[in-house]
Amino acid sequence: MEAASSSPSHCRYSYEEYKQTADWLLANTEQRPKVAIICGSGLGSLAELLDDKNAFSYEDIPHFPISTVQGHVGRLVFGKLQGRECVCMQGRFHFYEGYDIHTVTYPVRVFFLLGVETLIVTNAAGGLNGAYNVGDIMLIKDHINMPGFAGQNPLCGHNDERFGVRFLCMSDAYDRDLRALARRTAEEQGCGSFLQEGVYCMVAGPTYETIAECRVLQKLGADAVGMSTVPEVVVARHCGLRVLGLSLITNKVVTDYDSNEKANHKEVLKTTERRTQDLQRLISQLITKI
Ligand code: HPA
Numbered sequence: 001m002e003a004a005s006s007s008p009s010h011c012r013y014s015y016e017e018y019k020q021t022a023d024w025l026l027a028n029t030e031q032r033p034k035v036a037i038i039c040g041s042g043l044g045s046l047a048e049l050l051d052d053k054n055a056f057s058y059e060d061i062p063h064f065p066i067s068t069v070q071g072h073v074g075r076l077v078f079g080k081l082q083g084r085e086c087v088c089m090q091g092r093f094h095f096y097e098g099y100d101i102h103t104v105t106y107p108v109r110v111f112f113l114l115g116v117e118t119l120i121v122t123n124a125a126g127g128l129n130g131a132y133n134v135g136d137i138m139l140i141k142d143h144i145n146m147p148g149f150a151g152q153n154p155l156c157g158h159n160d161e162r163f164g165v166r167f168l169c170m171s172d173a174y175d176r177d178l179r180a181l182a183r184r185t186a187e188e189q190g191c192g193s194f195l196q197e198g199v200y201c202m203v204a205g206p207t208y209e210t211i212a213e214c215r216v217l218q219k220l221g222a223d224a225v226g227m228s229t230v231p232e233v234v235v236a237r238h239c240g241l242r243v244l245g246l247s248l249i250t251n252k253v254v255t256d257y258d259s260n261e262k263a264n265h266k267e268v269l270k271t272t273e274r275r276t277q278d279l280q281r282l283i284s285q286l287i288t289k290i
Contacts, residue, residue: 012102013109015160017063021106022113024062029054031078035086035287036111036241038232040123040248041272046280047088050079058091064110065103067091076107082288087111095147096205096227105154105235109163112239118178118290119236120283124268125226125247126208128218129198132249134271136194137186137279138224139179140245144201144217145230152204154231155238164238173237178244178290185286191278198223200247202230208263214253224249246282248275 026032031054039046047055058064058074067074074091089107093099111119127136145153159166179197186195201217203209205227209217217225224247236243250271254261 012100013063013106015162018106018109018113021061021063021110025056025076025110025114028056029078031085031087032115033078033085033087034116035084035118035120035290036116037086037088037120037283038092038107038122039088039090040092040121040228041268043122043248043272043276043279044073044090045276046283047075047077047079047090049280049284050077050081050086050088053077053079065093065099065106067093082284084287084290086287087114087116092228092232094205094228095152095231101147101152101154101231105231108232108235108241109239112163112241116241118242118244119232120244120246120286121229121232122246122248122279122283123200123226123229124250124272125200125224126251126253126263127223127249128201128214128225128253129196129223132196132223132252133194134249134251135275136196136249137191137275137282138196138198138200138247138249139182140174140200140229140247141179141197142174142199143230143233144199144220144222145234146201146203148230148234154235164240168234168238170234170237173233173243174245175242178242181289182244182246182282182286185289186282189281189285191282196223196249200229200245201225203227209253211254211257214255218255225253244286246279248272248279
């Protein structure tokens with residue numbers, strides 16, 4: 001991983017770099033996906049379900065960021081899910097790993113240049129809404145960009161009009177029709193009882209939230225909190241992709257000073273494992289209807 005850009009006023013990648021990455025991929029696969037899926041922690045096994053797979057390790061793709069986390073797979077997998085061509089990111093880049101915000105979102109502009117029109121993002125999140133249970137799936141209807149409030153917005157710096165406009169509207173970030181489709185599909189497959197719809201708040205991490213921080217986020221109107229997704233969604237909307245976001249509620253946040261509960265990564269992974277199949281089924285069914 002290269003050092004973060006010293007100048008916040010410039011995106012560290014040129015249009016030509018994104019284009020070279022996309023052209024290399026187009027030359028190395030015959031697939032032309034219209035849907036891209038970013039798989040969250042523990043949900044990367046979705047890529048294993050693809051038929052006619054063409055997989056590329058991140059390190060083999062020109063200009064692509066490289067996964068530095070031990071044990072994390074870093075692959076871009078093209079293939080067919082229920083007969084529909086798609087491309088899956090198996091392993092994403094988190095801001096808390098030390099990647100700058102332009103690197104976190106690099107793949108999204110590549111998807112755009114590949115001809116992708118719809119982005120599906122999944123993540124693990126802590127439940128802030130008291131009515132949520134561990135194992136619930138939340139359709140993201142809106143987000144709060146905490147790193148963005150602190151100046152870490154991936155659109156800061158020079159705006160390249162070939163990707164999108166300078167001042168981007170974000171009031172329609174999460175596509176209403178896709179959400180309705182996801183809800184219908186989830187109900188059809190018996191997931192309706194644990195389906196929620198709410199606001200996702202991104203924090204930079206890697207620390208889980210303090211009790212006071214959780215209380216603040218609740219007061220702000222957030223239903224779930226996590227450490228990813230928002231930068232990718234901002235960049236996807238900038239270049240006109242439709243977005244569907246799904247959070248798996250892996251734990252309930254602690255808001256009570258007398259509680260002995262503690263947020264921990266083990267619980268997050270355990271819940272993810274329990275719901276992996278439901279999420280995979282939901283996305284597989286959904287993709288045939290997009
Ligand atoms: N906080 C932040 N990120 C998370 C959490 C949480 O409680 N659970 C899973 N990802």
